[in-house]
Amino acid sequence: MITAPSRDPLEFQPHAEREHGLMLRLPALVHHAQTAPGWARILQGVNAHQVNTRDALSRLPVTRKGDLKALQDASLAAGKGPFGGLNTTQVAQLARLFMSPGPVYDPEGRGEDWWRVSRALRAAGARTGDVIHNCFSYHLTPGAWMIEGGARALGCPVIPAGSGQTEQQVQAIAALRPRIYTGTPSFLKLILDKAQETGADVSSLQLALVGGEACPPSLEAWLHEHGVSGVFQWYGTADIGMIGYQSARPSDPQRANPGLLIDEDLIVEIVRPGTGDVVAPGEVGEVVVTSFNADYPLVRFGTGDMSAVFAEPSPCGRTNLRIKGWMGRADQTTKVRGMFVHPGQVDLVVRRFPEVARARLVVEGELANDNMTLRCELRGGAVPADGLKESIADAIRDLTKLRGDVSFVAAGSLPNDGKVIEDARKYE
């Protein structure tokens, strides 16, 4: 009989100890990653021994979710496997292979709780023996498998329900009486609606660990009103597994603390979209993850998701950093007069002018009659030097092949939403 402990002391260690431990593990991770041909190329010339601080890490290139398809296509075309050469474990030694929309291929290794979801289940209040009704899909994509791994480690029986077949799901819940729902919050609403319609008793469902989409406060409140007293969010991706999770409030264990605690086996950075530059604490940017996974190590993997560090420590006593929830997608690539403009191009413009602290390219007007302006904050609120505006405009034309205006705004006046490119065009 399995009885999993109800808490992991790692989550409660002083943050400095965690940080020290992660930094100690970094050189070995980089070294291990470099044994895979894909990472060997990306991290060419990097001395793994020297990557032992956040600062050293922040100088390594960011490999973005959006880059994976090209890496994988090249690797497949060369007959070198589906994972772009980023896997350190050979395909034959893996547990499962997935295909996510794109298509992008993802591996699962054989280690216990490979996606690290047991931590999220436990923090939400799941205990050994609790039955889980798992409504993520098991087919082709890894969502459901993340829950499977966590449930197995915790000793929770699973109803592998998948998505769809709402009526049968309600029937299964009424008979098998799971305590925990896992899946998207909107599908849980569908289930509760269907149960109300058919009169089925689904009151066994008390706790929901929801993910895969945002869970707005209105939906959370609706779920509470309909009998699911605890609604906890987790955030993960098909490449990394669990990244962040909510914990219960000490004062009310059926309610979640705001923000998402970072998993213990990851290093998370928030960077300016299109760059590898870490933003100031609290500023919105792209979630970049370094994962110590033994089969599929990731060194500065750009998720394409936006979030921000949440400064205060969690009232539950867990000491790791928290991030805000999902705040949109980082990929702000847009088309202006038929030409693609990437956040990386904006960054290249800014880099030419050390006096520019932050910038935001705003595209306005209507399609086919649009114009773009680079709004710049100067360091220390300085007054722009003569000719700076024209020099920046030249750089824009040089790097984007498009004409753009330049304006200077007060330091701190650009919105904190992580946007490097803002598309403010009218589409109606």
Added chain:
Amino acid sequence: MITAPSRDPLEFQPHAEREHGLMLRLPALVHHAQTAPGWARILQGVNAHQVNTRDALSRLPVTRKGDLKALQDASLAAGKGPFGGLNTTQVAQLARLFMSPGPVYDPEGRGEDWWRVSRALRAAGARTGDVIHNCFSYHLTPGAWMIEGGARALGCPVIPAGSGQTEQQVQAIAALRPRIYTGTPSFLKLILDKAQETGADVSSLQLALVGGEACPPSLEAWLHEHGVSGVFQWYGTADIGMIGYQSARPSDPQRANPGLLIDEDLIVEIVRPGTGDVVAPGEVGEVVVTSFNADYPLVRFGTGDMSAVFAEPSPCGRTNLRIKGWMGRADQTTKVRGMFVHPGQVDLVVRRFPEVARARLVVEGELANDNMTLRCELRGGAVPADGLKESIADAIRDLTKLRGDVSFVAAGSLPNDGKVIEDARKYE
């Protein structure tokens, strides 16, 4: 790194040794089953120590697939769990809970390869590291999970493909290059058709372990012609897991020997439908399985499937009994003039007349204007005694509340298809 052995010596032991071993294990199985309230009721008064021969086993009651729903409904209504009191492991200690059409609920325990499918995979030629594209559904029903358990034990990575999404499946196969397909044979045909249509290269698929439906020789030949050189069948149910499997021909390992070898952890009997009576070897009847599963033991479980023992030993050297493939459903319950007639009622009629060796109730005519005749073979081809016909007709009326005719046929003239009730009515 897992490297599973390519053969299990158990499969090659002298059959008498296997039989001896199974009989030694029977008393403990019965005793264990009796710790579950459902089995305690079914096996009331049975002295487990005395159940140590096939003969003793054959005197125990058969619990039929068709009985499960009533058992489970009663148990659910009494708040005693979903499995009719037939599970010896509590729900909280299980790995997964399923709902199959009916609905009937099925448990999965935590043991390795719980459904015992690795034996079928190995006999078909699967080896450690072979990638499996698994097209049984993972949602609510256990089919896909049987393959999962076998693949894990053997060390084969799995693409959890599920059913449906044919186009994406073809894309996944082209990129991930699985060697083995598992699923229904008809869905494999859909995949190969789609690949041909889209020009995708799915030539990695060399071996198929098919189940869930019959695989007629024409379909098998079609699959061979379309590149899947090995097509092997297995047969299992949601309650028992793997029951029978095909092995490779020594002369041509890509072709399967006829018949299905019985799994090493089961006792299989073939009984006359509606009864617990074991038929003569070779005669068609219902497959009744006794399963040594530690979490969900089954003592004389009537699958409702028809088959027959296949007399010759397998040319592959495996020594266990073989059965023919699936030969239809045993549940021949039908309605005559608005009244249900069950195979068990036909059996009760026959039991009243020791001189009757075999009988078959044939229902003819049209709906609402139908008539039924009990065709009887007499022991040793005897001439019927005066008044026997009338006595049997009385017994029919007594037991079915329906008028039926009686006719006597030559010994051995009733077809060997396991049918106790034949519905020969015109439905057009």
